[in-house]
Structure formats: C-alpha cells, structure tokens
Amino acid sequence: MNTIKPVFAESGTLEVFLGIDVGSVSTNVAALDKHKNVIAESYVLTRGRPIEAIQEGMQIVKDALPVNAKVRGVGTTGSGRQLAGVVAGADIVKNEITAHAVAALHFVEGVHTIIEIGGQDSKIIILRHGVVTDFAMNTVCAAGTGSFLDRQASRLGIRIEEFGNLALRSKSPVRIAGRCAVFAESDMIHKQQIGHSLEDITKGLCQALVRNYLNNVAKGKEIRPPIVFQGGVASNVGMKQAFEEALGHEVLIPKYHKVMGAIGAAILAQDAVGEQGKTNFRGFDGVMRNYKTTGFECDGCSNRCEIVEILVEGNIVARWGSRCGKWDNVGMQDDRDAPGAAKSRPGRAHAAG
Amino acid sequence: MEAVVGIPRGLLFYEYYPWYRALLEGLGAEVVVSPDTSKQILDQGVQTAVDEACLPVKMFFGHVSYLKDRVNYLFIPRMVSVCPYEYTCPKLLGLPDMVKAGFTDLPFIIDASLDLSRRVSQVHKFVSNVARALGRSSGLAEASLKKANEVFAKYKQMLRNGVLLPKAMELIDRGSFSDGPGGFSDDRGSLSNGLTRRVKEGRDTGNLYPEAPRRAESPSDLRTIPKNGEAADCRPLRIAFMGHNYLLFDKQVGLTPMRYLEMLGAEIVTADMVADTQVEEGAGIVPKAMFWSFEKRVFGATVHLIKTRAVDGVIQFVSFACGPDSMVGQLAESVARKCGVPYLQLTVDEHTGEAGIMTRLEAFIDMIRWRQKSGEIDLSTYGVFIRPDQGTPYGSWDRGRGTPEAHPKDPLFRS
Numbered sequence: 001m002n003t004i005k006p007v008f009a010e011s012g013t014l015e016v017f018l019g020i021d022v023g024s025v026s027t028n029v030a031a032l033d034k035h036k037n038v039i040a041e042s043y044v045l046t047r048g049r050p051i052e053a054i055q056e057g058m059q060i061v062k063d064a065l066p067v068n069a070k071v072r073g074v075g076t077t078g079s080g081r082q083l084a085g086v087v088a089g090a091d092i093v094k095n096e097i098t099a100h101a102v103a104a105l106h107f108v109e110g111v112h113t114i115i116e117i118g119g120q121d122s123k124i125i126i127l128r129h130g131v132v133t134d135f136a137m138n139t140v141c142a143a144g145t146g147s148f149l150d151r152q153a154s155r156l157g158i159r160i161e162e163f164g165n166l167a168l169r170s171k172s173p174v175r176i177a178g179r180c181a182v183f184a185e186s187d188m189i190h191k192q193q194i195g196h197s198l199e200d201i202t203k204g205l206c207q208a209l210v211r212n213y214l215n216n217v218a219k220g221k222e223i224r225p226p227i228v229f230q231g232g233v234a235s236n237v238g239m240k241q242a243f244e245e246a247l248g249h250e251v252l253i254p255k256y257h258k259v260m261g262a263i264g265a266a267i268l269a270q271d272a273v274g275e276q277g278k279t280n281f282r283g284f285d286g287v288m289r290n291y292k293t294t295g296f297e298c299d300g301c302s303n304r305c306e307i308v309e310i311l312v313e314g315n316i317v318a319r320w321g322s323r324c325g326k327w328d329n330v331g332m333q334d335d336r337d338a339p340g341a342a343k344s345r346p347g348r349a350h351a352a353g
Numbered sequence: 354m355e356a357v358v359g360i361p362r363g364l365l366f367y368e369y370y371p372w373y374r375a376l377l378e379g380l381g382a383e384v385v386v387s388p389d390t391s392k393q394i395l396d397q398g399v400q401t402a403v404d405e406a407c408l409p410v411k412m413f414f415g416h417v418s419y420l421k422d423r424v425n426y427l428f429i430p431r432m433v434s435v436c437p438y439e440y441t442c443p444k445l446l447g448l449p450d451m452v453k454a455g456f457t458d459l460p461f462i463i464d465a466s467l468d469l470s471r472r473v474s475q476v477h478k479f480v481s482n483v484a485r486a487l488g489r490s491s492g493l494a495e496a497s498l499k500k501a502n503e504v505f506a507k508y509k510q511m512l513r514n515g516v517l518l519p520k521a522m523e524l525i526d527r528g529s530f531s532d533g534p535g536g537f538s539d540d541r542g543s544l545s546n547g548l549t550r551r552v553k554e555g556r557d558t559g560n561l562y563p564e565a566p567r568r569a570e571s572p573s574d575l576r577t578i579p580k581n582g583e584a585a586d587c588r589p590l591r592i593a594f595m596g597h598n599y600l601l602f603d604k605q606v607g608l609t610p611m612r613y614l615e616m617l618g619a620e621i622v623t624a625d626m627v628a629d630t631q632v633e634e635g636a637g638i639v640p641k642a643m644f645w646s647f648e649k650r651v652f653g654a655t656v657h658l659i660k661t662r663a664v665d666g667v668i669q670f671v672s673f674a675c676g677p678d679s680m681v682g683q684l685a686e687s688v689a690r691k692c693g694v695p696y697l698q699l700t701v702d703e704h705t706g707e708a709g710i711m712t713r714l715e716a717f718i719d720m721i722r723w724r725q726k727s728g729e730i731d732l733s734t735y736g737v738f739i740r741p742d743q744g745t746p747y748g749s750w751d752r753g754r755g756t757p758e759a760h761p762k763d764p765l766f767r768s
C-alpha cells in the first residue's frame with residue numbers, strides 16, 4: 001500500500017488518468033498525469049472480493065491525489081477488467097498483455113522482452129520495434145508463478161521479503177527439482193533435511209522458478225535484451241539475479257513493477273479519451289456506491305450459461321455471460337453507458353474474464 | 354426389434370457423421386446421436402475415462418455414458434486407417450477397447466475395423482462387418498455404402514465451399530445442400546454469414562492474396578491499438594482456426610472462442626476449406642511423409658494458408674496430452690515464425706478456463722492489428738515469393754530446393 005507524495009500542479013487543475021488492474025491475487029490502481037508520470041498508486045489484495053478491492057484501492061488513490069486533481073479518463077485491465085469497467089465507468093477495457101506491454105514501453109523505450117510474474121500467473125511478451133509480436137501466458141501451473149515462492153517461503157518459515165536477500169548470500173545453490181510445485185516442495189524438504197543452508201535453498205528455489213518459467217512460459221521465444229522484469233515477484237532480488245544468470249543479460253526492473261498493468265491501462269485510457277474527449281468515469285463517489293454481483297444459470301438451452309449481474313443499490317447495471325444475447329438488455333435499469341458492458345457484443349464476451 | 358444405433362458425438366463423428374449415418378440407415382437402423390457436449394457430459398467423461406487421456410477422448414466417454422442406456426447398439430468403429438499409407442492416432446485405434454474397458458454395462462458395440470492403409474477396397478469388408486453385426490446381408494451393405502459415399506461427397510463439397518461444419522451437418526441431415534458460404538445456425542442465430550466467401554473465391558482461382566493493410570505514420574504509436582469495439586471499422590482479419598474438428602466444433606471447447614473471434618472482427622478459416630491438393634503440397638514441406646491423416650490435413654492446410662498469406666494469423670487449438678498435436682503444433686509454429694505470421698497456440702484440457710482463452714484471443718487480435726497498423730508486418734510484400742511465375746509457392750526445409758524464408762525486410766529475421 002505504498003502511496004506517493006502528491007505532486008501539486010503549478011496552477012489550475014491537474015489532469016489525471018486512472019488505471020485499474022484487477023487480478024485474482026491483487027488489485028492495483030495507478031494515477032498518471034497527462035505526461036504519464038505516476039502520481040499515486042495502490043496495491044491491495046483481492047481476496048476473492050474484487051469490488052471491495054477496487055473500492056479500497058480507489059480510496060487510497062483518491063486520498064493521495066491533490067485536491068485540484070480531476071480524473072479525465074479510466075482504463076481497466078486484468079481478469080476482472082470487465083467488472084472494474086462497470087464499477088468505475090471505464091473508457092477502455094483491455095487485456096493484460098496489451099496493458100503490460102504499453103506500460104513497459106513507456107518506461108523502457110525499445111524493450112524487446114517483458115517477463116511478468118505475478119501471484120497467480122506469468123507471461124512473456126516479445127516486442128520488436130515497439131510493437132508486441134508474440135506472447136504467452138501461464139495461468140495453470142503454479143510452479144511458474146509467485147505463489148510457488150510464497151508457499152516455499154512459508155514452508156521454510158521465512159518472510160517473502162527476506163527471501164531475495166537470503167538468496168543473494170548463497171555460495172553454492174542447491175538444485176531443486178522444480179518441474180512441478182508439489183515435487184519441488186518435497187525435494188526442498190529433503191534438501192533441508194540433509195543440511196543445506198537456507199541461503200542455498202532459497203537461491204535454488206529462485207533458480208527452479210526461473211527454469212520453470214523459461215521452459216514453460218517462455219518456451220521457444222527469443223529472449224533479447226533489453227529485458228524488463230515486472231509483476232509482484234520482481235521485488236525479489238534473488239529472482240532478478242537468477243534471471244540474469246540464466247539469460248546472460250541485465251534484467252531491468254521498473255520502479256513501479258508491481259502496478260505496471262494499471263499504469264498501462266491508464267496510458268491506454270488517456271489515449272482513448274484523447275485531448276478533448278469526455279470520460280465515462282463515475283466519479284469516486286460513484287465507485288463507492290453499493291455494488292453487488294449476483295448470478296444465475298440460464299436454462300434456456302443446453303448451453304446453461306452462467307449469467308452474472310451487477311447491481312447498484314438494487315438496480316441491474318450490467319449483465320453478461322449469455323452466449324446468445326438473450327439477457328443483455330432485459331430489465332436493465334441503468335442510465336449509464338457502461339463501457340464494455342453488455343451492450344456491445346465484443347464487450348459481452350470479455351465478460352468471461 | 355428395430356435396431357437403435359447410437360453414435361457418440363465426439364472424435365471422428367466430426368469427420369464422418371454423414372457417412373456413418375447414411376450407412377447405418379441404409380442398413381435399416383434407427384440412428385441416435387448424443388446431444389452437443391454439455392457440462393454434465395464433460396463431467397461424466399472426465400470421471401469415467403482414464404486420467405491420462407486427451408480431452409476429446411474424455412468427452413467421447415461422456416457421450417458414451419449418455420447413450421449407453423438409450424440404445425441397443427453403439428457405433429464405435431475402429432478407424433485404423435482412412436487413407437493408404439496413413440494411420441489415425443493410436444488413441445483412435447484403441448478406442449473401442451478403451452470404451453469396453455471403461456464401462457461394465459454397455460450395449461452391443463459395433464467395432465468393425467476400417468483399415469485402408471494397404472487397400473482402399475477394404476472398405477467393403479468394413480461395411481459387410483457392420484451389416485453382419487446388425488444381422489443384415491452384404492448385398493444391403495453394398496447398396497448402403499454406395500448411398501453413404503454419395504452423401505459424403507456432397508457433404509465434403511459443402512465444406513470446401515466454405516460452409517462451416519455444424520451448418521453442413523445440419524443441411525445434410527435435412528437432405529439439403531448449399532454451395533455456401535454459410536454460417537453457424539443454431540440457437541445463437543446465424544453468424545459468419547458470407548465471411549468465408551473470400552477464401553472460397555481464393556481457392557477457386559488459386560489466388561489468396563490479401564490486400565495491403567493500412568499503415569500508420571509512426572511505429573509503436575499507441576493510437577494503433579484498437580479501442581473497445583473498434584474492430585468493426587477495421588478491415589476484418591482472416592484467422593486460420595486450426596485443430597481437430599472434434600475440438601474446434603465442440604460446444605464446450607472451440608465454438609465459443611470461434612464466435613468470440615468473430616465478434617472481435619475476424620473471419621474464420623478452417624482446414625476443411627483448403628483443398629486436398631493444397632493440403633498435400635503444404636504437408637510436403639517436411640522431408641518425411643506424414644502418416645497421421647488428420648494431423649496432416651491440419652498441418653498441410655496451415656502451411657498452405659501461411660505460405661499463400663491467405664490469413665493474418667494462425668490460432669492452433671491443441672489438446673493437452675495429445676501426442677500428434679504436440680508434434681504438429683511445433684512444426685506449424687516454426688513455419689509461422691519463419692514466415693513472420695502471427696501464431697498462437699491454445700492448449701485446452703478440462704480445467705481450461707474460458708477467461709484465459711478470451712484474454713489470449715483478445716491480445717492476439719490486438720497484436721495483429723497493432724503490428725499491421727504500425728507497418729511492422731506488411732502482408733502485401735510477402736506476396737513476392739508466391740507469385741505463380743516464380744514457381745511453387747512452397748519452400749522446403751531442404752535448402753537445395755528453395756527456402757521458405759521470410760521477406761528480408763521482416764524485422765523478426767534480422768539478426
């Protein structure tokens with residue numbers, strides 16, 4: 001929950017663009033000025049309650065913004081981008097690959113490779129000439145994500161924050177069979193029992209995660225420098241070192257590596273709204289309203305779609321999940337043109353996210 | 354008692370259904386097909402099939418569960434080979450045995466073997482075995498084979514004409530014919546109407562050159578990333594949607610992503626729309642003849658579409674734990690990469706979340722538009738090495754016979 005000292009505009013209003021990245025582990029919000037400087041950020045755990053996480057994150061950012069700040073645009077990304085789009089009134093709803101790429105390009109011009117490792121997923125994005133040319137995502141295998149390290153750290157009884165520094169002190173890292181999180185765990189316990197030092201085991205775990213990532217997510221991709229490493233796991237200095245050793249290149253970690261998705265969404269929002277454009281933003285008060293999600297299974301046909309409804313103070317403002325469009329507009333009470341919501345066909349399908 | 358024969362809606366049903374049906378009906382049987390895969394059918398399959406099986410086999414088991422108490426015969430032929438010198442996947446070879454081992458209370462299984470690997474005439478043996486299982490004469494078998502072949506030829510023609518598979522099956526069931534292109538037509542209403550026309554025209558003339566994409570002023574301009582719903586006003590992208598038909602056209606697996614791609618402004622091209630000769634040529638770029646019939650079709654068609662620049666991108670749908678796919682997927686990926694054509698492989702199993710698939714599809718379409726608009730890929734230049742006057746459109750991995758090198762301007766190929 002690190003927030004940054006507000007930067008006061010010289011005069012008049014400070015134009016602000018917000019990005020919201022709702023993932024299954026954390027929900028991040030970033031506020032950028034029109035020169036794409038980050039002026040506030042927040043990082044809260046989603047804990048399975050994305051709406052509350054969005055509201056909490058938005059509150060933190062709101063409190064950190066100067067009084068003369070005025071929100072000009074909002075973008076959302078992450079697996080909960082659709083929901084966030086409705087709650088905030090987004091100008092653009094974008095997948096996390098594009099959002100991460102846009103953010104990395106902003107901080108490291110000419111970046112060729114983006115390594116992104118978060119709590120529940122990991123990605124690789126390949127860029128050439130400032131354009132994404134290839135990507136891959138892992139959302140299934142835990143052995144390639146941050147949760148792997150979290151688990152092992154708690155097994156070893158160390159805090160995840162100390163993990164990286166311990167790893168740096170390793171003299172001869174142990175090789176841990178890390179093909180799968182379950183095997184890695186038993187192998188690690190074994191190594192611990194036969195008397196390897198904590199330093200060497202932590203370093204070994206970092207190397208196992210890097211190996212998993214390179215063999216699984218990054219398989220077949222040409223990793224060229226400049227390489228940017230972002231996502232929550234990038235805070236771990238042991239991981240940075242393990243990547244640099246494995247790749248033989250320097251790995252750059254942007255200052256705001258934890259909230260890059262949100263930054264990307266904010267940049268895309270600025271672009272979407274344009275110079276004069278109007279934003280769909282509901283206002284901070286609008287975001288804090290009492291949102292609820294409900295759902296039901298449609299029995300109209302064998303598809304049995306799971307329909308999700310978003311309610312504000314009892315009124316349905318968005319609904320998605322139907323494959324035939326049957327439920328898109330039935331009984332909708334809202335006045336607002338909720339972007340990416342049930343009204344446009346592409347938007348409806350994002351709903352799955 | 355009338356013979357009620359059940360055909361599980363899975364695996365080679367998606368290749369041969371019209372043929373199967375005509376054959377069985379010709380033999381006087383009443384044919385029952387299990388419904389589209391539902392969550393219940395999928396769950397049933399996951400519970401009854403062995404863990405290591407691929408998703409299509411698991412789904413097949415689900416369909417068997419659905420049918421087994423509703424029919425007195427199940428039609429699960431052993432499809433060993435459907436073409437000389439070629440075979441089907443080992444799991445298809447052993448399918449009747451796997452099913453028999455997986456259930457205790459099955460109706461009679463018609464598991465006649467079809468093996469054309471040495472002689473095409475073996476098909477007669479197959480139909481007479483099917484007839485015998487149903488207590489019919491081989492004379493009747495010959496007559497129904499003739500009928501089945503006629504129906505099947507019509508069906509194949511529809512697919513070549515660009516009618517998507519579910520629609521073609523429906524038309525055949527109704528006894529009608531369309532010279533396409535058609536679209537989906539089920540409870541979701543008709544989609545992709547007319548989308549495939551261009552491919553069809555291309556195929557007829559042998560020219561599949563796409564028009565040049567618009568170029569943006571400066572590379573890496575964010576303005577070139579599509580906005581929400583912007584897809585509609587851009588040139589539609591043509592996407593090759595490749596994989597086994599039993600994955601692509603299954604309601605629980607491929608159909609939703611396919612529809613989603615259309616919403617994002619993509620036209621779908623499938624392997625069935627590529628002519629056999631083009632498939633052969635395409636598959637010919639590997640030094641050894643491919644001996645898996647269905648994988649060869651997918652691979653050959655993919656190569657053809659890439660080499661002729663008929664598509665803006667290739668999405669390959671593969672099943673987790675599928676041996677043939679893991680090989681063919683790698684081959685296709687390397688061809689796509691060499692030629693600078695965007696490629697995305699989606700691996701699915703019963704745990705695959707729809708959300709992750711949609712995210713990848715959206716990112717893939719974004720990526721193609723971004724690359725095209727920024728001029729990072731420019732399809733028209735690739736036409737150069739496929740002009741008819743320059744000989745075969747196909748390169749080969751054998752350097753001596755001309756190489757499928759990308760255009761030298763392609764940044765991906767600069768070292």
Ligand code: SF4
Binds near residue numbers: 327
């Ligand atoms: S929403 Fe439409 S497609 Fe989904 S189950 Fe209901 S009727 Fe079927």
Ligand code: SF4
Binds near residue numbers: 408676678
């Ligand atoms: S080819 Fe692959 S997907 Fe098809 S049956 Fe064989 S293993 Fe399964």
